[in-house]
Amino acid sequence: MFRKLLVFLAIFSVLLTGCGKKEEPLPDDLQTIKSRDKLIVGVRDDTKPFGYRDKDGNLIGFDIELSKMIAEHLLGDPSKVDFVVVQADDRISKLNTKEVDILVATMTITQQRLRVVDFSESYFVAGQAVMVPAKSKYTTFNELADKRLIVVFGTTGEKSLRDVYPSAKIFAYKTYTEAFAALKRGEADAIVADDTVLLGYALDDKSVKLLSKRYSREPYAIAFRQGEESKTLQMDINEYINYLLSTGKLKRLAERYNLL
Numbered sequence: 001m002f003r004k005l006l007v008f009l010a011i012f013s014v015l016l017t018g019c020g021k022k023e024e025p026l027p028d029d030l031q032t033i034k035s036r037d038k039l040i041v042g043v044r045d046d047t048k049p050f051g052y053r054d055k056d057g058n059l060i061g062f063d064i065e066l067s068k069m070i071a072e073h074l075l076g077d078p079s080k081v082d083f084v085v086v087q088a089d090d091r092i093s094k095l096n097t098k099e100v101d102i103l104v105a106t107m108t109i110t111q112q113r114l115r116v117v118d119f120s121e122s123y124f125v126a127g128q129a130v131m132v133p134a135k136s137k138y139t140t141f142n143e144l145a146d147k148r149l150i151v152v153f154g155t156t157g158e159k160s161l162r163d164v165y166p167s168a169k170i171f172a173y174k175t176y177t178e179a180f181a182a183l184k185r186g187e188a189d190a191i192v193a194d195d196t197v198l199l200g201y202a203l204d205d206k207s208v209k210l211l212s213k214r215y216s217r218e219p220y221a222i223a224f225r226q227g228e229e230s231k232t233l234q235m236d237i238n239e240y241i242n243y244l245l246s247t248g249k250l251k252r253l254a255e256r257y258n259l260l
Helices: 002-018 029-036 062-075 091-096 156-164 176-184 195-204 228-246 249-256
Strands: 039-043 081-085 117-119 124-126 128-133 148-152 169-173 190-194 208-210 218-220 223-225
Touching: 029 062, 029 228, 039 062, 039 091, 062 081, 062 228, 062 249, 091 117, 091 223, 124 195, 128 156, 128 195, 148 156, 148 176, 156 169, 156 190, 169 176, 176 190, 176 195, 176 208, 190 195, 195 208, 223 228, 228 249
Parallel strands: 039 081, 148 169, 148 190
Antiparallel strands: 117 223, 124 218, 128 190, 128 208
16 A cells, blocks of 8 residues: 555656646747837948948948838837947847847858858848959959958958959958958958949949959848747748838839949
């Protein structure tokens, strides 16, 4: 009898353990944004015309306007968005440490990045280009294969350049502003970066020019944290991006910033 009682108590104890408090599910990113009533977006401030500052220091540009449109879609008000300035080499860490909800920061979809973040549908397609001084003798990328070339840390331009032209003398800078200043000082022969970013500098400064050929296809997309908690947000924003594309709203936004 006593042995049966011990067996019963052991089974009852196991059942109680199995009925313990379940682990709380991770908070859904979309619900977190709606509860906060604010969208927090990582953007660039040195990638004219996508993200840059006007003469009063306000953030403006294609990515800034797109972020406001997303805030209006999610929260009913385009002003319900806070911007956190990111750089090419720290934007993924700021996303994954939850300093920002999403990245809208001239970010190209690549297989390497897909290992650590998820992407939306592409909202714009850029291409790798080369900027040289206006008086430069160089007319093609191949002529620069062993020259002094500038890139920005963490960009697709940095990786592709090191792979394709290992003999090039590469100088890497943290921001496009620093990279452009170095070219102006004569510290290198060219900058390799997305054409959309370089175009902003070329439009403002006639002492530089872009070579005509584009060397890659760079689909920009919004980046999300990986994991189940971000899936609803991803699906919602993907549907919205497709709506903006199908209605021509993104095309009109691109035209406003002279991207088409």
